[in-house]
Amino acid sequence: MAAGAVVLALVAGCTASPGEGSRPSPGGPSGEFGSREPDPGLKLEQARGKELIVRETSGEAGADLPVFTPMQPSYTVHFVCSGTGDISLEVDGGQWVSHPCDGVENAAQRITGKGPQAVSVKLSGSAAWKVAVADGPL
Secondary structure: OOOOOOOOOEEEEOOOOOOEOOOOOOOOOEOOOOOOOOOOOOOOHHHOOOOEEEEEEEEOOOEEOOEEOOOOOEEEEEEEEEEEEEEEEEEOOEEEEEEEEEOOEEEEEEEOOOOOEOEEEEEEOOEEEEEEEEEOOO
């Protein structure tokens, strides 16, 4: 498959070395660079046991995740949000995947060339979210 090609796979389930980034504004993400405690009701069970290249990060507003460089030819973003509206993941300023904020955990895989990657979280409506990025496929 050519470098830069995208494969999108969504997985929804009802079962039960961080990059660098700047400090978000209040109401922004928490995790390695924020101060807000993650919402204990939002869980990323599918990410458990995976090699995380961006650890669990949460917020109540849109945010840019720290830039990361996957070691494998793909990475998987695990995400969940609860509230009104949708959560959208953007790569290189363009929408990649969007999902309702229904409290169900999801995952999206992206096949990419080598080099730094940047993912942004966008919200429509009012919601709390949690995201983690794992190296490799789903």
